[in-house]
Amino acid sequence: MISAHLPALQVVVPLIAAPLCVILRRGTWTWALALLVSWASLAISVVLLGQVLDDGPLSYAFGGWEPPWGIEYRVDVLNAYVLLIVSVVGAVVLPFARRSVLEEIPESQHSLFYASFLLCLTGLLGVTITGDAFNLFVFLEISSLSSYVLISLGRDRRALHAAFQYLILGTIGATFIVIGIGMLYMATGTLNMADLAARLPFVDESRTVLVSFAFITVGATLKLALFPLHFWLPNAYAYAPSAVTAFLAATATKVGVYILLRFFFTVYSFDFPLKAITLQGMLMPLSVIAVLVASTVAIFERNVKRMLAYSSVAQIGYMILGLSFMSVTGVTAGILHIFNHALMKGGMFLALGCIVLRLGSVELDQLRGVGRRMPLTMFAFVLGGFGLIGIPLTSGFVSKWYLILGAVEGDHWLIAVAMLFSSLLALIYVWRVVEVAYLQAPPEGAKAEEAPLSMLIPTWVLIGANVYFGIETSLSVGVAQTAAELLLDVGLGTSP
């Protein structure tokens, strides 16, 4: 019985829990509720992925209104995978959030924090699961608005400015997307993605469709922070509360990449030359620049949180680069990196959260000797850093391997070289932290203070997964490959 409604429950459960949080008011209770809900979401997404892998795509008609008239939730391998990523990160970050939030946010705002957190989770899950273009926009706004609130709760006053800037730019991005969707509606008279995909090839008003494509591309690349539209991201990540940074860094931009994938390969599934031009002529060079420039900026950054934020911009470059190869291997690499990067960057930001708790700052100068003061935390950070560099036996290596494979397959030799060079840049910025943390003596009188277990365990869960998926790749690669084949089968017109 219930299993038939799982797609709806995936979104509805956190959505209903959010106002409950506000009603409960007490910090501990709201946290417990949020934790419960996030674990329930995780369970649902695991079951969904299992069902989709076994039985193929699921379709759920909301309120009994058959698609394309009603809102359809459509789960295939790709979005089941992204749902899993989002809900895993949510379920891991919440246990961590308890201590971190107590430290960083005034008691009176705790219920608001957890309510916004759940709304953000709702929005991200909703964007991923829905099969309706306008519904996607609605959920995108839910997730964005709640994330503005979450960022603005940061201790640093600059968090307000960062949240404001993100609000303006995020709204512009969402607006562009809704303009694009509107034009699609104008041209086809439908909002259901599958229906759109079926009708678009036969539309006469090709100019409208093309303009919609341009708007959606720009809107999505703004949301996912592709160079040069990434300038909102470093401040937002740097000044948000630690738990929020970890959650958003591991999920929000990934959902942005998902939107791009969905529109490029499902909605605009028919083969038109401009898609290739966009991907190979615009997105490919932009993502290579993103990788190189953002990595270089990260090298000079003094604040480790900002450094990781710039590194995220670079890593997003890897994902988009994978898509731009337009081959199964390339798209596999992109999807795989969504997963792997969520694990390692989430884990690293959690480790930084532990450091903030104990040291109060993540300026590089403050981290002297922290390797001796917080050995477990710092070791987790270093393992995550290995992932960013792409050292074998971490998941980062696996992503990079497929990415370079995709580059070589498509004869993009220069890009393969640039990827290897970018690993060197990553090595430098990770090493800067290692050097300060391990090779410099801690300041006089500093005590060894490891973070509490409630924060260490979530950190190590993500970092451990990062190592695990670097060795045992059948799940992460297998699902990514199935998803890529599914997308390209339809998306590149290789089969009618």
Next chain:
Amino acid sequence: MTSLSPGLILILGALPVPLLRGQARNLYMLALPILALAGVLLLEPGSYWQLSVLGIELEIVRVDRLSTIFGIIFCIAAGLGVLYSLHDRDPVQQVAGLIYAGAAIGAVFAGDLVTLFVFWELTAIASVFLIWARRSERSYRAGMRYLIIQVGSGVLLLAGAIVHFDATGSLAFGELGLGSLGTNLIFLAFGIKCAFPLLHNWLQDAYPEATVSGAVILSSFTTKLAVYSLARGFPGTEILIYIGAAMAAFPIFYAVIENDLRRVLAYSLNNQLGFMVAGVGVGTQLALNGTAAHAFCHIIYKSLLFMSMGAVLHRTGTIKGSELGGLYKSMPWTAGFCIVGAASISAFPLFSGFVSKSLILSAVAEEGYFVPWLILLFASAGVLHKTGIKVPFYAFFAHDSGIRVKEAPRNMLAAMAIAAFLCIGIGVYPAPLYALLPFDLDYHPYTGEHVVTQLQLLLFSALAFTWLMRTGLYPPELRSVNLDSDWVYRRALPRLIQGAARIFKPLEMGLRQAGLRAVYALILRTERHHGPTGILGRTWTTGDTVMWVAILLGVYLILFLL
């Protein structure tokens, strides 16, 4: 449980060692090799623990009779090494020794080249700490040279494996055979680790610089792992017979004039490896049996010899033949064990060397390799000379040096006693050893012909030694340093480079400064743009970003609508 690689028991088991103290640590460390041995004995032939990584099939544990016999002897050697080193309170050595032994055991059970490579490199990295643990400048440098050569061998192995995989699509570690670039590289990698002639110097260079117990442990694993790998990958490769014969013969001359008794043992280690390599080269069932059996016996008596010399070094603080002598009075037990080891290495009947070496000699003779057979025979005689007599003679007898010390510590004596017991036990009753060999064997070492030949050889050799000593023709034990082919890379190459450096120095300085200036300029310029205040690193105003949004949209629209 049964599919777990027994090597991992030692590798993972080594990690908590530093946390334990006193008696608990001793018991724990002794239990590990016993557990590993149980693990080896429980493994049924077959292959376990297959993994697929990035589309490459790996076989972490592959069990057959060849790997089992090496697994067993490695566990025994690890146990002896642990027992011998119990009096050391140096966790670095203890952890390194256990990981090293575990890696060697893991390597003999590796079913593919990648797994082999991982364990291969792990033996190199773990073992170097046994040399560095002496904590002197000299051992640091010897260890560094050792590490470079060992890691280099691993890199060659990996390169060979990649080329081989590219050519054949298989990474399985079975019979490879020479001929293609990939297998030739792998052969070279094995050869370095096996200390082939001209590739051998790392052994004599590094082992005598190791700690007392370090040398015991080192002598057991690295080279025998290489012998195993050769037996697995290149059985019946004819060139190995000649390489083996050369290996068996040439160290004798060095051993005769060498003064450092542990270095004498290192040379004779090389000579013994020669027999095994020749056995692999013959490649018949009898020969491979001989190689495995000889490796088995050799590990025991060679560690026994290193243990006794280690005990001498431990008590007296020196190991120079010229400074020792007459120690039998103060260390009678050690002297007795040393003589057992010497008798075994010289292959006296009723000692373990006899029952295994004669297998190899018979195999070489059976296949009609007359010249190698003669060389090996000469080498057998030489062994007696240089190790069988020289080592115990100079350390415990000869002229009395006047050194009076205590007998070796009890744990050392216990380890030596077990090893000596095994030497004699195998020599007297070889059937259990023969039952372990890779192929079924029907062989009787104690025929009249074998015994008489060997005794003649030994007696004449002993006679020669006595005569040379009496007439004063035998090279006296001098404080000397012998030149070997490693002179090329230890002296000549650095000289050459220094000479060249003197000429090119001004030029090089100029270039370097120019280069540095260019790098600084580049970094400065990069920082100007990418640093926190640079255009790419600073926070932009919202307006500027929005302008970029507009520009990008414009570019797309122009692109699409043109």
